Amino acid sequence: MEKRDIWSTLSRIDAKLLYALLAVFIIVPLIKPLGLPMSIPAETRAAYDFIDALPDGSLVLLSVGTDPQTEAETWAQAIAMGRHLLSKKCNLVLMSVNSVGQPYAERLASILQEEFGLEYGQDICVLGFRAGEETAVAGFAGDFLTLYNADYKGAPVKELPMLKGVSSAADFKLIIDYQYKASAIWFARHVGGPHKVPVIAGSRASSAPNMMPYYASGDFKGVLPGIQGGAAYERLLQRPDQATKGLDAQSMGLILVILSVLIGNVATVMGAQAKSKKA
Amino acid sequence: MAQGRVGIFVFLLAFLAVAFIWMDSAKKGKRPKVRRIAALEAIEEAAGRATEMGRPIHMTFGSGELSAPVLAGLQVLSAVAGACARLGTNLYVSVCRSETYPMAQEIMRIAYAQESKLEEYKPDNVRFFSEAQQGYTAGVLELMETQKVAGNFMVGNMLAESITFAETGNRLGAIQLGGGAADAMFLATCDYVLLGDELYAAAADISGDANQMAFLTAEEAGKYLLLGLIVLGSVMTTLGNQALVNLIRR
């Protein structure tokens, strides 16, 4: 009788207990990092190698689609890749395809400017936001300087020293997109294909499977899947930061998911066996 | 013709040709046969159960932009609103996109009018919460919890909020139907799922219109055509022949 009660209890654990356990499993590694081992996805290494092979001083577009819910995954990617690009003295043009991402683009520019002592307009700039999502990307591809004619402060883009001589999207040596909906796919479709500009996708973990067909076909030169991609990139740069800390917490959360699934299944099977024995 | 679009254009023409042929057949009495979609039976079941329990039904279209899944979801709304009007069940509809809000209201109003229950139609039962995904999520959660919904329909451009809504509905003991972008989540959490293009088939099925069914047949024909192209293309590419690939890329 007792054994059956145990299996019955374990197969119907109150969700609130699971939630409490999850909170503990996540908070502990954030306070005290566990240093769990990590693997570096091949597509993240491909992104790193591609950027490493860029000629110094290349013009690169960063499309920052980060919003509060994806910040934990793509923000760390943006910081890490920004550092790598600036170590190669690349000129960075930042933009956003969503209004919520625009403040993130401005903040990223501000962080990188401070860290690397950059001069706005010479080494880095932020384009003004244009509504339309994929339509805005198509507009960028078709007539970049007409649609994005001013930076986020309203200054004419044509007067920025770093964009003198730039006439179209094809002048960019690389586009890195930090996911907003399917923004990386929009860039591959409108800019990557027609103008042959390489694209790297920084995506959420849940969207990474959708990016793989594009990576496999060569439309993307690399993909950073979620927080793991960010942590892997930080490992390659040998500069652990936010993503590395967050990955431990994510791993512990996943351990709880696995444990709860295993416990639920063992309890279901054992409970059924106990029932049939009794019968 | 724009570069890389000839293949798509030819396919679209072929698709429309098949659809028009079937539409013509339907006019002559030969209606395409479509299997009944089990998930649609959930609508009447949920509405009936909700009436017995004295609890409302909730429907939402997700935080994704107004697109084909949302249009299909609006068609499903017409069936849900009709069932609720018929059985006297309270229906709440929550929207994230402002442009969906007047459409949902109009569809509900017409559904109630068709059931001669226009006096029971409450325009304020269509709720706009926020264009921001998390504001919308918080609003819907609050609505579901305070109203203790007995049925939860999530059909449209459902994104990350789908698991939140589905688990909340599950905890409330609601019958749940899911369809749209988050099918994987719905398979794990909902009682009924409109999987993949079943969503669009459901929209056609609900309308009962033979012309819409004709387009379903064109979809099936399109699948067979693409399957054939995949097999042929795989064999040719394996043998080193890129002719088909180059033709499609034109």
Add this chain to the structure above:
Amino acid sequence: MFIRKQLPVLVGFVGGIIVLGGFFLTDPSLRKAASTVVSWRTTLAAFALVLGAMNLVKVNWNRASAGKPIDRLAGLALLVPLVIMVVIGLTSGTTAKVYAYMYDNVYRSGAATVFSLNAFFVVSAAYRAFRIRNAHAALFMVAGLIAVLGPASIGAYLWGQLPVIADWVLKVPSMGATRGFEIGLALGIVSMGARTLLGIERGYFGGE
């Protein structure tokens, strides 16, 4: 009757043909027209936003004015920040420090909090759904566990080959299934779009 039934279909058809033309053809004026038609959507959405906001304010004003204390609190919790942000945005602009402060410390924090609920719900959903009831469910569970563990650092810690297997699952069977699924979905979208453009599908505006 024309305005309610035929005009929406006509407007949709003309707009859709222009956009399709801009997609397939290279004529610059057609592409510009297509771009203009698509941008009108933003304008329409802005008008619809006013309707939605009015509904939001009306419902929450009613809650804040009458009802249980908790309902009044909920109504005020929406209305007060709404008014504050609108006033700040209109008077100081959206680039002002106070607006940025409210955005960073109220909106961002709140949005991240609500989004983090997903993590809790994933655990309870996995616990409830991943049960071996039959062969399909068992396969579902195994695939789910591989997909979860493989990319995570803990997967490599538990078994070195797990990331390799997960990578293969992601790039071969999963990608194949995803591609097949998306082909079906794309055909459904084409069908839906064609039905809408041709006025055969009228459910979205309540038409018969």
